[in-house]
Amino acid sequence: MSDIESLSQQAGKSKRPLILVAPRYEKSDPCVKMPEPLAPEETAATVFLDAILAAGGLPLVMPLTDDDDVLAEMVAMADGIAVPGGQDVSPKMWGDERAYDESLLCPLRDAFEYRLIRAALASHTPLFTTCRGTQMLNVALGGTLCMDVPGMKPVDGMVLWRHAHILSDPAHPVEVKAGSLLERALGGYTTVQANSSHHCCVDRLGEGVELVARATDGVPEGIEVPGERFCLGVQWHPEYTWTKMETDFNLWKAFVNAAAER
Numbered sequence: 001m002s003d004i005e006s007l008s009q010q011a012g013k014s015k016r017p018l019i020l021v022a023p024r025y026e027k028s029d030p031c032v033k034m035p036e037p038l039a040p041e042e043t044a045a046t047v048f049l050d051a052i053l054a055a056g057g058l059p060l061v062m063p064l065t066d067d068d069d070v071l072a073e074m075v076a077m078a079d080g081i082a083v084p085g086g087q088d089v090s091p092k093m094w095g096d097e098r099a100y101d102e103s104l105l106c107p108l109r110d111a112f113e114y115r116l117i118r119a120a121l122a123s124h125t126p127l128f129t130t131c132r133g134t135q136m137l138n139v140a141l142g143g144t145l146c147m148d149v150p151g152m153k154p155v156d157g158m159v160l161w162r163h164a165h166i167l168s169d170p171a172h173p174v175e176v177k178a179g180s181l182l183e184r185a186l187g188g189y190t191t192v193q194a195n196s197s198h199h200c201c202v203d204r205l206g207e208g209v210e211l212v213a214r215a216t217d218g219v220p221e222g223i224e225v226p227g228e229r230f231c232l233g234v235q236w237h238p239e240y241t242w243t244k245m246e247t248d249f250n251l252w253k254a255f256v257n258a259a260a261e262r
Contacts, residue, residue, distance in 0.1 A: 016058035017079035017259035021048065022113055022133070023061050024086050025106050048084055048239040055252035057259060064112050071112075075119045080230075080259030083113055085131030085237060088200055094144045114140050126230035126262060128255040131198055134233030138223060141206025149199050155218035163196045163219060167240040171196035174221045174236075180212040181224045181232055185254035192247045194221065194236035201235055230258035 023042035030037050044061045052059040059082075062074055075081070087106040091098065093114070113133070117140040120127045129137045135145050146152060154160045161172035170193035176183050178190050186192055194215075202220040205211060213222030213234070225231035232255070238248035 016056060017256060019052050019057040019059045019080045019082055019259060020074060020078040021059050021061050022083040022116055023064055025109050051239045051242045051252045055256040057256040064108055071115060071119060075123055075125060078125055079262050080126040080255060081120045083129040083133030089135050089139055089145060091147060093139050124228060126255060126258040129233035130237055131235060134223060134235055135200055137233045138202045138206045138209055141209050143206030143209060144204040145200050146203040147200050149201050149219060158217045160217050161215055163198055166196050167237055173216045174213050175216060177212040182212045182222045185232060185251050186247045187250040189247055195241055196236055198235060
């Protein structure tokens with residue numbers, strides 16, 4: 001066997017699973033430093049990409065596209081797909097036509113992620129979602145969202161935890177359903193701590209979706225689709241805390257491992 005053939009075999013054995021990452025979409029307003037309007041950016045948070053790399057995956061940020069053929073080609077090449085947080089999902093996605101602050105929405109992401117999630121499920125590609133991504137997973141399967149977490153009624157005997165603007169540290173406990181994929185992905189824990197930065201959450205569950213975690217105040221924190229080998233969504237942001245919290249790093253490793261076994 002030649003040295004080149006040997007190196008090729010070694011590379012094949014250590015091949016990282018390809019994880020496609022749905023992009024965030026950001027616009028910058030003109031300012032003194034840059035008076036000309038810049039093109040919108042399709043990006044990913046460095047902590048999100050770093051978490052996938054550390055877990056053994058190879059992250060690739062997707063382009064936002066409305067071309068179904070391009071989307072199909074990207075999904076076909078993926079070993080796993082991750083959908084991150086960001087803007088609110090439009091209530092119009094489930095037929096709610098009441099007025100809503102348009103500045104909080106991103107129609108481009110709504111349209112793209114809906115089709116991406118449906119394609120991932122149709123191809124049984126391992127899927128991991130966080131925050132907005134988890135909300136879109138529920139909506140893509142026919143569910144609805146609560147758009148006002150601060151206005152929710154907590155469970156008896158509790159007040160609502162703070163659910164906004166806490167990314168780098170734990171914000172509250174989360175109770176996890178025993179026997180769920182989420183419990184296994186966390187490393188066998190049924191009570192964990194999580195950060196929190198959201199004002200929307202899952203409400204009516206979509207078809208085939210199971211609620212598998214709540215904060216101790218009752219706010220939904222985790223969903224999965226039991227009919228899939230790996231389809232998991234958490235409301236929190238494990239990309240910010242995986243370096244300090246074993247349970248959050250376990251989530252990334254479980255997802256990447258599922259992608260590697262596909």
